[in-house]
Amino acid sequence: MAEPKTLPGANGKRHLLGRIFIWTLLLAAAVLYLGPIYVVLSTSLKDLAEIRAGALLDLPHELNFTAWREAWSSACIGVRCEGLRPYFLNSVIMSVPSVAISTLIGALSGYALSLFRFRGANIIFALMLFGCFIPFQIVILPMAQTLGYLGIANSITGLIVVHTIYGISFTTLFFRNYYVSVPQELVRAATMDGAGFFRIFWHIMLPLSIPIIVVSVIWQFTQVWNEFLFGASFTSGGSQPVTVALNNLINSTTSVKQYNVDMAAALIAAAPTLVVYIIAGRFFVRGLTAGAVKG
């Protein structure tokens, strides 16, 4: 098929007007979205005197990273004045296993639900999907009791457990829908070759799953890293994740409101998800749309 551009009559005046309209609209949307980020970023690079002078939208006079350093290592959160760093590490320790475990379990259950259609597989899948629609608030009390019973309340391990369980619904959905488009004959061929359930999974299915693994990792990482409610409810003090710490930092007023430190802290807390998306984002879009396995 020819490119739409090269079709006859595609470059008329009306086409040009249409283009201008579309570009204006896109530009407006971009300004709307990027505006607040610009303000946060420029404020974080100003000193307090400059902020007090007003002119919210002005560029900073110089690149001043003092606020970033303070937010990272010396800002006071409650009574501890160590900045976000320990909580940031908490979040890393919490996110990495949660993402890895929930992705692996999702892959395994999605594989079982789609390619080993046992009796009742669809019902089990439908029930698992319920998990995607249960609001966090509903499970807080029973979850707190369970964590207490298991002896992992107020710990990062507890949060890992919670996030893994909560994530399985989503990861199973991703992997199940991805594997549905994998031809059954592949499993049959491997069965004839003598591979069992786990070996087929390990040698054939997982290597095929890179795009959907990326989707699952980005999705889970964003969810777990940005999550606030569970972190605030199930942990306190030194084991809190960075989102809770950020909230506490901003609410720990000493004498003056240090807007530049608050802004820098917010950016630090948001950075990992952005980085993950920038690195793997291409695969994210591809993975969500890709279905058929060629070969």
Add this chain to the structure above:
Amino acid sequence: MATISIEHASKSFGSTDVLKDISLDVKDGEFLVLLGASGCGKSTLLNIIAGLEPIADGIIRLDGEVVNDVHPKNRDIAMVFQSYALYPNMTVERNIAFGLEMRKISKAERKATVREVASTLQIEHLLSRKPSQLSGGQRQRVAMGRALVRRPKIFLFDEPLSNLDAKLRGEMRTEIKKLHQTLKATMVYVTHDQIEAMTLADRIAIMKDGEIQQIGTPQEIYSKPANMYVAGFVGAPPMNFVDVDLVKREEQLGVILPAVLRGKPVDYFLPLPNSEQLHARENTKIILGLRPEMITHNAFTQTVNPEIACDVELLEPTGADTLCLIRLANHPAKARISPLFACTPGESMTFTIDMARVCLFDAESEELIG
């Protein structure tokens, strides 16, 4: 030694019976083709032999041993799939070796065996490629290689050539046949292509609606089809079926064949050999089955076969033969003649009918008479 024996096998998916009381024996070294339209249960039967589908009822034996509950990997069977089902993430070499790898065969031995199979199939130069870098024909060869490498006692093929273009299909058909002659292994081959079935099979089993209609050599199936379904399924163009009256004239049993000559209906009397079975049906309606080559031009001045003259509505030259569209008993029928004798459309010409080879079917049951 590898024989397959299936006794009274049944299988249903939900409320549809896919296989109904199938019994089948495959001899050692035999090439059996399961032929049928899609949905007739032939692939299910193959999967049952492979062990990929559990059997609901009946017994399946390999070499006399009941294998109803034996896992596919322990049946010593290899299978080639319609979509080839190559592992997309592995190189051709690993694809072929995967079965050996799963059976814990040493790396050196795997490598040697794969080389050997690759050279048989002339795919040595492809060993380091991924399946996505191969053409359809090459993928097909790799799929064959994957089956061959384990030297199983039974090979199963599930429409392996249906994704290839016509020319390649012909070539691979010949190769599969050669392979069978060299290996002398038992092979079961599923297809809906009657030409594949005719050219490859030692015996063909024709299936319809989960039942075997007829089992026999290709020649038996072609010349003595058990019923009208088989007769119509095998042969291209298909057999002509004509509703005729069985009558007796001057002590000679025969059928009345209504044709059209110069726009006017004419009836021809075609004598049949006297037989008791036919006598019993005197003055009833039966169905006359004529393959196109049984209605042909008269190459000799003298013939024992009856002649009919009728209008030719249309000609379809195929190169070697020309097909003539004529009208018998108000239905279009095809005759096969040499292009040298072809008339122009709209004219009439004389055909001889090869009465020794015609098939007669019961009008009610559609079964072959005699």
